[in-house]
Amino acid sequence: MIPEKSEFIYNNYHLEVANLKVNEIKEIVDKAYKTAQLSKDEIIFLLTKKYSSLNYLIEQADQKRQKIFSDKIHLRAIIEISSICRQNCYYCGLRKDNTNLERYQLTPALIINTALKAADLGYKTVVLQSGEDQYPAEDIAAVIEEIKNKADIAVTLSLGERSFEDYLLWKNAGADRYLLKHETADRRLYKKYHPGMSFENRINCLKYLKNIGYQIGSGVIVDLPGQTAKILAADLLLCQDLDLDMMGSGPFIPHNETPLKDKKAGSVEMTLKVTALSRLLMPEVHIPATTALGTIDPEGRKKALKAGANVVMPNVTDSIYRNKYQIYPEKICISEDAEETCRRIEAVIKSMDRTIAKDKGDSLKI
Ligand code: 5AD
Numbered sequence: 001m002i003p004e005k006s007e008f009i010y011n012n013y014h015l016e017v018a019n020l021k022v023n024e025i026k027e028i029v030d031k032a033y034k035t036a037q038l039s040k041d042e043i044i045f046l047l048t049k050k051y052s053s054l055n056y057l058i059e060q061a062d063q064k065r066q067k068i069f070s071d072k073i074h075l076r077a078i079i080e081i082s083s084i085c086r087q088n089c090y091y092c093g094l095r096k097d098n099t100n101l102e103r104y105q106l107t108p109a110l111i112i113n114t115a116l117k118a119a120d121l122g123y124k125t126v127v128l129q130s131g132e133d134q135y136p137a138e139d140i141a142a143v144i145e146e147i148k149n150k151a152d153i154a155v156t157l158s159l160g161e162r163s164f165e166d167y168l169l170w171k172n173a174g175a176d177r178y179l180l181k182h183e184t185a186d187r188r189l190y191k192k193y194h195p196g197m198s199f200e201n202r203i204n205c206l207k208y209l210k211n212i213g214y215q216i217g218s219g220v221i222v223d224l225p226g227q228t229a230k231i232l233a234a235d236l237l238l239c240q241d242l243d244l245d246m247m248g249s250g251p252f253i254p255h256n257e258t259p260l261k262d263k264k265a266g267s268v269e270m271t272l273k274v275t276a277l278s279r280l281l282m283p284e285v286h287i288p289a290t291t292a293l294g295t296i297d298p299e300g301r302k303k304a305l306k307a308g309a310n311v312v313m314p315n316v317t318d319s320i321y322r323n324k325y326q327i328y329p330e331k332i333c334i335s336e337d338a339e340e341t342c343r344r345i346e347a348v349i350k351s352m353d354r355t356i357a358k359d360k361g362d363s364l365k366i
């Protein structure tokens with residue numbers, strides 16, 4: 001049926017407007033692909049577009065990932081060495097005021113054992129992660145030395161803010177990398193959600209770690225209550241500035257034992273937009289498909305791996321401790337053992353026609 005003339009004009013008009021928007025998106029994405037630079041306004045423009053209109057952004061981020069890392073996915077085995085934390089971050093279930101959580105601390109021998117078991121399973125990196133426990137620095141140094149002596153793997157630390165002396169001690173013991181997410185670049189939000197902590201100190205820690213030779217990783221919590229696209233754009237620009245080797249973004253997940261328990265969870269879409277923009281703005285960084293994203297969406301990690309991510313961080317902590325490391329509720333994989341997790345992740349990667357990298361996955365910048 002031929003449409004009425006007025007209807008025809010109306011439809012055409014809408015088509016043109018839609019095309020205009022698509023072209024604008026394409027132009028900005030192409031610029032990001034070619035130059036790895038966008039203005040804050042351009043980043044905000046993309047972050048505020050509907051996810052359904054951003055296929056091109058996701059595709060181009062995936063293409064950039066393919067160009068740099070081909071079909072290789074790097075695995076990092078996480079060992080949650082202690083759930084004790086002296087801090088009180090508003091969003092996190094490990095915060096010290098959460099008295100409804102049984103705390104644990106793995107012994108040095110158990111950490112070493114778990115790391116060597118991960119190496120036997122084929123992992124080329126172990127990540128020792130904990131709350132801000134004051135685990136003795138010398139014990140951590142001894143653990144690092146032992147792991148590095150017995151296995152040819154990279155050691156990443158994710159133990160929060162410590163003294164510069166401790167960071168140096170661990171570097172000299174053989175640690176390769178350090179993860180310390182800045183969480184949010186907005187000073188006001190940072191102060192609000194991290195009582196007693198300082199944004200400046202966080203950034204100084206990251207800079208110091210980089211200076212003494214660590215490969216460094218940072219990242220953000222996406223859709224933290226009060227966060228805006230403008231803040232997320234500042235996050236991305238800050239990450240570019242810090243010259244990161246790794247950058248991770250996970251959605252906010254409300255935890256019942258925290259002051260943010262009634263707030264809305266973050267969205268998969270916004271997390272994927274941030275992931276894709278991270279790839280285009282920092283082409284060479286390692287980007288994980290985060291556990292938090294896999295927790296709010298069973299397909300979340302797969303989606304991130306198709307939006308620029310090239311890393312998966314399976315948990316290899318002994319299953320009797322896993323459910324006690326409750327950063328947020330219903331964290332995935334808490335009932336599996338390390339072998340099961342390894343097999344399942346391998347199957348997912350194979351199903352995506354991707355392969356597991358055989359090397360340690362050091363930063364491409366070193
Ligand atoms: N939702 C999402 N991510 C969280 N983290 C902590 N609590 C939450 C939460 N409720 C992340 C932070 C922190 C890491 C240990 O886990 O980014 O750096």
Ligand code: SF4
Nearest residue numbers: 085087089092095131
């Ligand atoms: Fe502790 Fe880290 Fe959780 Fe903050 S985010 S409460 S420092 S474990």
